[in-house]
Amino acid sequence: MRRSGSRWRRFRRLVLETYGPVCCFGTACKFGKLAIDLGLPVNHPAGFTVHHLDPLSLGGSLLDLERARPAHRRCNSSQGNRPMALSAWTSHDWPTS
Numbered sequence: 064m065r066r067s068g069s070r071w072r073r074f075r076r077l078v079l080e081t082y083g084p085v086c087c088f089g090t091a092c093k094f095g096k097l098a099i100d101l102g103l104p105v106n107h108p109a110g111f112t113v114h115h116l117d118p119l120s121l122g123g124s125l126l127d128l129e130r131a132r133p134a135h136r137r138c139n140s141s142q143g144n145r146p147m148a149l150s151a152w153t154s155h156d157w158p159t160s
Contacts, residue, residue: 094138121144
């Protein structure tokens with residue numbers, strides 16, 4: 064399935080209605096703020112994108128609402144195809160022993 068068309072637009076709206084316009088990256092947010100400005104174009108670095116907790120390139124589902132969250136485009140792009148639980152760690156979170 065493509066990330067365009069009416070099904071994708073409905074899914075994007077559903078993600079926003081379910082989780083609100085708040086970046087899912089929390090303290091790792093690249094903008095230092097969690098709120099997503101929905102007035103920005105989708106290709107703007109701070110614009111709204113759908114982040115898939117299970118990367119699509121690793122078999123994640125495109126339209127799985129339970130595994131999708133709102134994110135800024137830059138936050139989502141910097142994530143790459145790493146699963147959220149691992150890449151959200153910072154050096155302060157890593158076990159020391």
